[in-house]
Amino acid sequence: MQSGITVSAELQDAFARFNSDSSTFCLPVTITAETLTPLDPISFQGSPSINAFFSALPQLSSVLQPKTPVYLLLRRPSTASNALIALTYIPSNAPVRAKTLFASTRSTLTRELGTEKFASTVFATEEDEVLGQDAWRERDGEGPNAISREDMMGEKERELEAVRKAEAEARNGTPGRDIGIGGTFGPGSGSGMRVSMPVDEGAKSALRDLQDGGLVQLTVDIPTETIVLADSQSGVEANSVATHISSSSPRYSFYHYPGSDVVIFVYTCPTGSSIKERMLHASSRRNAITVAEQEGLKIEKKIEASGPDEITGDRLQEEVTPARDQGPTRGFARPRRPGRLLSKTW
Incomplete structure (x- = not known):
């Protein structure tokens, strides 16, 4: 690596x-x-x-x-x-x-x-x-x-x-500590780390305009260490969300599930991406969620995956209408597959 x-x-x-x-x-x-x-x-x-x-x-x-x-x-x-x-x-x-x-x-x-x-x-x-x-x-x-x-x-x-x-x-870093190169821990809920990173206006605008069936993807521009808009799509069916997400670079995806008021945050970090990409995206994802919430989105569902192939239509639907034995609410979770399940709230 x-x-x-x-x-x-x-x-x-x-x-x-x-x-x-x-x-x-x-x-x-x-x-x-x-x-x-x-x-x-x-x-x-x-x-x-x-x-x-x-x-x-x-x-x-x-x-x-x-x-x-x-x-x-x-x-x-x-x-x-x-x-x-x-x-x-x-x-x-x-x-x-x-x-x-x-x-x-x-x-x-x-x-x-x-x-x-x-x-x-x-x-x-x-x-x-x-x-x-x-x-x-x-x-x-x-x-x-x-x-x-x-x-x-x-x-x-x-x-x-x-x-x-x-x-x-x-x-899992502790909030409030200096992280050195290019950012600081910021306050936030939970025990995760958030890097205060500038956000491009185009990314903010796309988040504000997210509608039913819309998919907005953000990423970190490595040279400038800025969160920018990677892609914005409308009328995206749940079964086709994975086809729009990069399989080689990390993405913060915000998907407004069709026919509901649920916005799902999906963080994908392919294992083939570079060390610096993985490090910057892992430490900045809290910031991405905070920016989305500041632009009016209510993020209640969060998924993490190593690649878009794990983001299936069934998995997205499960977040919107969870099975009865799982209760009405769910915390942050990885898609179900051997060794990938994680129940944890950010």
């Missing part, structure tokens, strides 16, 4: 200097304007040696911040060579969006700089895992100078797990 972020020419040049200069201990890297960019390098305090690595570790505290992820390209002198290490530091209490971006970009960093140049990759979530000598000796395994290359499948699994955790936090 990749974020679409790439290595900048500035970082390529900085890494070439770092790679050839044995007196440089660390090259910090961050994400700026959709690219990986270098920060100021850190030098060894004395001549590079096996013990110099441990002596230099405290210097890294100058670039570690409690809520800010960063990549650290480290040089660890050994008896054989000056081995390079790619360390990803993602604090456990970092903003959700930053966690997702850094976790999904870490393999891009080493791949574009040259995987063969790194003897090891490390993932850390606590300062002690970066600054502590004991943590490094534990990684060494058999001896104080041994650096074992992590198993590549394990690396991928860790990357995917970090992304999944960040997405889960986007769904």
Whole structure:
């Protein structure tokens, strides 16, 4: 899973200097304007040696911040060579969006700089895992100078797990916290997270004009991080709603069920969409509902699905006229299929 972020020419040049200069201990890297960019390098305090690595570790505290992820390209002198290490530091209490971006970009960093140049990759979530000598000796395994290359499948699994955790936090975050890059948690009912994101006037107008049988679809424009109108249709039959919804990109769909006063909100997030699309849409869906309500819509029914094929006519009708044993009201729910049922109110 990749974020679409790439290595900048500035970082390529900085890494070439770092790679050839044995007196440089660390090259910090961050994400700026959709690219990986270098920060100021850190030098060894004395001549590079096996013990110099441990002596230099405290210097890294100058670039570690409690809520800010960063990549650290480290040089660890050994008896054989000056081995390079790619360390990803993602604090456990970092903003959700930053966690997702850094976790999904870490393999891009080493791949574009040259995987063969790194003897090891490390993932850390606590300062002690970066600054502590004991943590490094534990990684060494058999001896104080041994650096074992992590198993590549394990690396991928860790990357995917970090992304999944960040997405889960986007769904269940605590209101009122700063989420960092491009937005803040806003107040709202329930415990979910809402990102305050600008909404295009065309989207607002389409929501205001939604009539019986109408389908309005909104999406997030990734470059501008704005909620915009994706499509607006009238006279849509329940059985054909799925044919109008994208199977490749996330959508917020508002469907006025024909012959009723019920407006159903449908959030679809295909598994094939990019990490950034999934992250932005997951964290902004509350905002989409709030905007619709501000434009006069009453949203009582909500469905989440991984793709439009799950949004059947029967499923939509069930929201409007639920079975007797389900009671008169239903909370947020995924379409019924193995492993997809979720009873939860936003």
